[in-house]
Amino acid sequence: EVQMEESGGGLVQPGGSLRLSCVASGFTFSTYEMNWVRQAPGKGLEWVSYISGSSRTIYYADSVKGRFTISRDNAKNSLFLQMDSLRVEDTAVYYCARENLIATAGDFDHWGRGTLVTVSS
């Protein structure tokens, strides 16, 4: 069974940092492209970042570019998101999401339960 569990969320002051983790199981992690998607309270979904299986290709949303860093450790089946210079508007539930391996245009076929990041003074 595919499982992904995020951790590392919490309360942080504006300008602070957090590191989110997502541990995966039930599939060959290294072969899958992975993403972070966030959802502000009561709002819609917003894509944050993408990383290829080999980590060679990385993309960011303009809203986080230069502040967030995505990475992965395939040996530990883990995905990370280093979040620096956090802003109030970064407050959201952060989900790790796996891309569909067989789809031409990758949909997100599995999602974690999410971890809440609250940026507030």
Add this chain to the structure above:
Amino acid sequence: SFELTQPPSVSVSPGQTATITCSGDKLGDQFVCWYQQKPGQSPVVVIYEDSKRPSGIPERFSGSNSGNTATLTISGTQPMDEADYYCQAWDNGALFGGGTKLTVL
């Protein structure tokens, strides 16, 4: 910049057909997928590549995409289908529509 526009809300009676649209410039030129999200839960993909249903998704869910509009159709809508629905495409990263709250009453 490319945007995906969904109606904020759609209402349907049980057993009727619900139609949720997603509009974007030349959206039909790319693949669209749809997610269902119930309160307090993570999103679940119900349609990918415009019209394909993942394993375990009921046949009453179908999708299409042409011109500037993608459409999610739920035939014989059930109370359990009440949820938020999001369309998604790709434009320099994944792009989501604003979401549509489907009410079954």
